[in-house]
Amino acid sequence: MEWEIVIGLETHTQLATESKIFSSSSTRFGAAPNTQANEIDMALPGSLPVLNRGAVECAIRFGLAIGAHIAPRSVFARKNYFYPDLPKNYQISQFELPVVQGGSLRFFVGDQEHTVNLTRAHLEEDAGKSLHENFTGPHGESSTGIDLNRAGTPLLEIVSEPEMRSAAEAVAYARTLHGLVMWLGICDGNMQEGSFRCDANVSVRPKGQAEFGTRCEIKNLNSFRFLERAIQYEARRQIELIEDGGTVRQETRLYDADRDETRSMRSKEDSDDYRYFPDPDLPPLAITADWVERVRAELPELPGAKRQRFETELGLTAYDAAQLTMDRAYADYFEQAAAQLPQGQAKLAANWILGELSASLNRDETGIAQSRVAPASLAALIARIIDGTVSNKIARDVFAAMWAGEHDGDPDAIIEARGLKQISDSGAIGSMIDEVLAANPAIVEQYRAGKDKAFNSLVGQIMKAAKGKANPQQVNQLLKEKLG
Amino acid sequence: MSTMPLHTEFDSIEALGAALRQGKVSALELADSALDAIQAQSGLNAFLHVDAELTRAQARAADDLLGQGRGGSLTGIPIAHKDVFVTRGWRTTAASKMLADYTSPFDATVVSLLEQAGAVSLGKLNCDEFAMGSGNENSAFGPARNPWDADAVPGGSSGGSAAAVAAGLVMAATGTDTGGSVRQPAALCGVSGIKPTYGTVSRFGMVAFGSSLDQAGPLARHARDLLELLDPISAFDQRDATSLPDCDGAANQPGRVRAQFDAAVAAQQEGGAKPLQGLRIGVPAEFFNEGLSPEVAQAVEAALQTYESLGARRVEISLPRTRLSIPAYYVIAPAEASSNLSRYDGVRYGHRTASYGDLADMTSRSRAEGFGPEVLRRILVGTYVLCHGYYDAYYLQAQRIRRLIAQDFQQAFADHCDVIMGPVTPSVAKRIGENRDDPTADWLADVYTLGVSLAGLPAMSIPCGFSSSQKPLPIGLQLIGNYFREGQLLAIADRFQQATDWHQRKPEQQ
Numbered sequence: 001m002e003w004e005i006v007i008g009l010e011t012h013t014q015l016a017t018e019s020k021i022f023s024s025s026s027t028r029f030g031a032a033p034n035t036q037a038n039e040i041d042m043a044l045p046g047s048l049p050v051l052n053r054g055a056v057e058c059a060i061r062f063g064l065a066i067g068a069h070i071a072p073r074s075v076f077a078r079k080n081y082f083y084p085d086l087p088k089n090y091q092i093s094q095f096e097l098p099v100v101q102g103g104s105l106r107f108f109v110g111d112q113e114h115t116v117n118l119t120r121a122h123l124e125e126d127a128g129k130s131l132h133e134n135f136t137g138p139h140g141e142s143s144t145g146i147d148l149n150r151a152g153t154p155l156l157e158i159v160s161e162p163e164m165r166s167a168a169e170a171v172a173y174a175r176t177l178h179g180l181v182m183w184l185g186i187c188d189g190n191m192q193e194g195s196f197r198c199d200a201n202v203s204v205r206p207k208g209q210a211e212f213g214t215r216c217e218i219k220n221l222n223s224f225r226f227l228e229r230a231i232q233y234e235a236r237r238q239i240e241l242i243e244d245g246g247t248v249r250q251e252t253r254l255y256d257a258d259r260d261e262t263r264s265m266r267s268k269e270d271s272d273d274y275r276y277f278p279d280p281d282l283p284p285l286a287i288t289a290d291w292v293e294r295v296r297a298e299l300p301e302l303p304g305a306k307r308q309r310f311e312t313e314l315g316l317t318a319y320d321a322a323q324l325t326m327d328r329a330y331a332d333y334f335e336q337a338a339a340q341l342p343q344g345q346a347k348l349a350a351n352w353i354l355g356e357l358s359a360s361l362n363r364d365e366t367g368i369a370q371s372r373v374a375p376a377s378l379a380a381l382i383a384r385i386i387d388g389t390v391s392n393k394i395a396r397d398v399f400a401a402m403w404a405g406e407h408d409g410d411p412d413a414i415i416e417a418r419g420l421k422q423i424s425d426s427g428a429i430g431s432m433i434d435e436v437l438a439a440n441p442a443i444v445e446q447y448r449a450g451k452d453k454a455f456n457s458l459v460g461q462i463m464k465a466a467k468g469k470a471n472p473q474q475v476n477q478l479l480k481e482k483l484g
Numbered sequence: 485m486s487t488m489p490l491h492t493e494f495d496s497i498e499a500l501g502a503a504l505r506q507g508k509v510s511a512l513e514l515a516d517s518a519l520d521a522i523q524a525q526s527g528l529n530a531f532l533h534v535d536a537e538l539t540r541a542q543a544r545a546a547d548d549l550l551g552q553g554r555g556g557s558l559t560g561i562p563i564a565h566k567d568v569f570v571t572r573g574w575r576t577t578a579a580s581k582m583l584a585d586y587t588s589p590f591d592a593t594v595v596s597l598l599e600q601a602g603a604v605s606l607g608k609l610n611c612d613e614f615a616m617g618s619g620n621e622n623s624a625f626g627p628a629r630n631p632w633d634a635d636a637v638p639g640g641s642s643g644g645s646a647a648a649v650a651a652g653l654v655m656a657a658t659g660t661d662t663g664g665s666v667r668q669p670a671a672l673c674g675v676s677g678i679k680p681t682y683g684t685v686s687r688f689g690m691v692a693f694g695s696s697l698d699q700a701g702p703l704a705r706h707a708r709d710l711l712e713l714l715d716p717i718s719a720f721d722q723r724d725a726t727s728l729p730d731c732d733g734a735a736n737q738p739g740r741v742r743a744q745f746d747a748a749v750a751a752q753q754e755g756g757a758k759p760l761q762g763l764r765i766g767v768p769a770e771f772f773n774e775g776l777s778p779e780v781a782q783a784v785e786a787a788l789q790t791y792e793s794l795g796a797r798r799v800e801i802s803l804p805r806t807r808l809s810i811p812a813y814y815v816i817a818p819a820e821a822s823s824n825l826s827r828y829d830g831v832r833y834g835h836r837t838a839s840y841g842d843l844a845d846m847t848s849r850s851r852a853e854g855f856g857p858e859v860l861r862r863i864l865v866g867t868y869v870l871c872h873g874y875y876d877a878y879y880l881q882a883q884r885i886r887r888l889i890a891q892d893f894q895q896a897f898a899d900h901c902d903v904i905m906g907p908v909t910p911s912v913a914k915r916i917g918e919n920r921d922d923p924t925a926d927w928l929a930d931v932y933t934l935g936v937s938l939a940g941l942p943a944m945s946i947p948c949g950f951s952s953s954q955k956p957l958p959i960g961l962q963l964i965g966n967y968f969r970e971g972q973l974l975a976i977a978d979r980f981q982q983a984t985d986w987h988q989r990k991p992e993q994q
Binding site for chain 1: 586
């Protein structure tokens with residue numbers, strides 16, 4: 001039987017506010033345990049939450065970016081459950097009336113464009129952390145510690161509709177979302193530190209069946225690779241289970257990256273009743289139209305608009321435009337480089353950024369903001385291709401030298417020093433052609449007999465003689481003339 | 485030797501303040517004499533935590549200010565706080581074993597505002613555990629006693645506050661009112677108390693019970709003394725998101741209540757012999773039902789006649805959902821409490837059980853041991869009504885009733901009256917231990933106070949008579965105003981207290 005995988009993602013994005021969502025404590029990562037927890041974060045008697053409007057503004061930015069409805073009135077609710085790293089033993093979240101409602105995200109899987117609808121995005125507070133390892137109690141006994149530095153960190157939980165049909169699609173969605181929240185400046189996107197983490201709801205059904213299968217939720221996937229592999233494993237597990245005559249149980253599962261498998265954490269039957277109710281400490285969140293408009297006015301150009309502009313104004317392909325607008329730093333880099341090139345040559349910049357530059361960045365495991373070749377330098381190199389100083393092929397060598405920092409990454413200095421300047425002197429090229437023709441009468445004969453391939457072979461010989469430096473267009477043109 | 489503190493020789497905070505400013509008496513003398521009296525009357529069990537050195541330090545600071553001529557309206561005035569206001573100096577236990585050793589690293593806003601106004605705190609006052617109860621019998625540290633009869637309850641949950649004021653141990657005290665916890669003990673102890681409009685006094689630093697209902701308010705002998713405490717604490721606080729920046733057009737800041745009071749008093753003075761001419765007093769039929777004891781009914785009736793003699797007009801009104809306030813309140817308050825009290829888990833502070841298995845076991849045992857029976861009962865009720873499948877039937881329904889109750893009050897104020905009056909309690913103080921076998925009997929006795937709490941309205945209780953028992957027990961009159969009319973309410977109460985002397989009666993020392 002052919003199976004269809006159905007995936008919905010819940011993504012927790014940690015909002016890049018200075019202070020926590022309901023207290024003035026800092027949200028900085030990595031401080032000594034409990035040094036960033038005040039009376040509110042510790043849930044001391046008499047403490048009360050006060051909403052950080054900066055976190056609300058992040059939610060508004062996100063909502064506007066995905067074309068969602070920004071609720072003029074939304075409600076904070078308490079999600080009640082006991083856990084030692086949840087100091088109040090309830091989490092302040094949003095339940096029935098979230099701040100962001102609807103919206104959609106467009107992205108590419110390969111060169112295929114997809115749109116996934118979002119259900120909602122709501123504001124909530126993060127919990128603290130339990131320290132199980134290497135923790136000793138006051139009497140030296142092995143014990144569990146609680147670090148409340150993270151407690152109260154603002155999160156925007158973004159919930160998609162179950163509209164994705166493959167692990168690859170889910171990853172493309174997550175990557176695009178990741179790019180978007182960083183683009184908007186509302187999340188630092190640091191997945192190692194947990195700033196962006198996904199829960200995947202996965203079910204399978206026979207292809208063509210309308211009803212969904214029973215889903216399992218895989219919690220806390222903090223890398224795209226884990227997301228992909230966890231979904232793949234889980235879908236396979238469910239399919240095998242059903243094919244062996246079993247039934248899928250609705251449950252929460254954890255992905256074990258070391259074993260590359262998911263494991264049951266708790267089933268729905270023993271899941272908590274969270275006893276949600278509106279938090280009486282916080283009045284309903286009112287967002288005026290003025291506020292929304294103020295935020296809209298401050299929004300950067302959004303990826304969608306930029307993508308469109310790259311296509312129509314700069315002549316990029318839809319795919320390249322989409323790739324370059326996944327990440328604001330890439331888009332910025334591209335725009336800076338393209339700005340220094342003659343009209344109509346932006347496509348070359350796109351090719352170089354998505355090709356050579358991306359490969360080098362990946363090899364060095366670094367981000368484009370830390371690129372060793374600046375946008376202006378890349379543009380200078382491309383200008384040398386356009387004006388015929390170097391061929392595309394030679395330019396790659398120049399780029400490698402720039403990356404390695406030769407001559408302070410100045411392409412002209414590198415071309416000069418390495419003698420890579422393209423031969424565009426028709427006299428010099430002409431004599432090289434003459435030599436090659438004289439040395440290869442048989443191939444010349446084949447060409448004259450109508451074999452087109454023979455022409456390419458001759459070009460190859462000439463380029464070899466020129467050590468790749470001859471201007472290819474000139475070689476073509478002169479060779480054609482000489483062969484008559 | 486008399487153990488009555490020095491301050492009892494003064495009729496009002498204003499008079500005592502004048503004596504302090506004139507150097508006729510010092511804050512330290514006042515504090516010492518009050519500390520002595522508290523010790524002498526420890527049988528009342530009104531105080532849970534006393535720290536003479538802390539108190540004396542505050543008194544000395546007050547004397548320094550007074551010496552420099554910089555004393556304010558409360559500088560040197562001896563007061564005390566209900567033990568649900570967190571304090572850096574004194575322990576804060578909320579009368580619970582759960583917090584028996586807890587000291588807060590910060591002060592409640594009410595505590596700091598009164599300290600800034602110069603008041604000297606004598607310590608922390610007994611109450612029902614986490615403010616849940618109406619007799620002060622639910623305190624983990626034993627019941628407070630009624631100064632009028634040591635075998636009677638002082639009311640609750642602010643029982644220690646009412647008892648301390650009635651016994652003359654302090655000039656005034658803070659209390660909190662979630663469903664009547666200021667008004668009811670004030671009535672049962674023969675003192676005055678006011679619960680202001682929800683949102684006018686900060687809840688920051690109040691140990692939470694029912695967050696949408698909890699409101700701080702003072703207890704004192706009479707309305708003018710209440711004004712002295714209520715005015716400085718009625719202030720917007722950015723640390724409480726339910727605190728109101730604005731009260732019907734007037735900024736929520738000190739001076740607002742006093743200005744309204746002064747204006748109302750000035751208007752009364754223009755009325756001459758009929759100072760309350762034009763005042764319409766709404767009397768809800770539902771407050772005079774079969775549950776009301778004849779003595780309370782008579783005392784309230786007499787008070788209404790006094791008001792009529794002062795020029796006020798009596799209007800029969802109806803608050804048809806009065807009885808529904810009991811189930812609505814006993815769904816909403818426990819629901820909020822069940823969540824508010826979740827933080828007491830033995831993990832970070834508070835009582836932790838001595839031996840346990842896993843983490844869940846530690847939390848369960850710590851809570852079972854740390855909370856008293858009434859608190860556990862309300863947590864169970866609250867947990868139940870919030871459960872999936874019951875939420876709509878209980879919690880949502882209760883919220884609907886709550887809105888209707890608020891509408892009933894608004895209708896009455898819009899169409900019929902300026903103030904509503906009636907009894908505070910169906911009867912006078914019961915005996916300690918009387919309802920021990922019927923824990924929810926007390927819940928029914930809250931029928932006259934709960935509606936006001938659900939609606940968030942200001943209301944007060946003032947003494948209006950005594951029972952005819954061998955040891956006479958006080959009876960209270962409830963005055964309910966529209967939102968933000970605290971100043972007017974106090975002025976109306978003050979007029980009654982100029983015409984009567986119930987508030988001047990003092991219990992014999994026990």
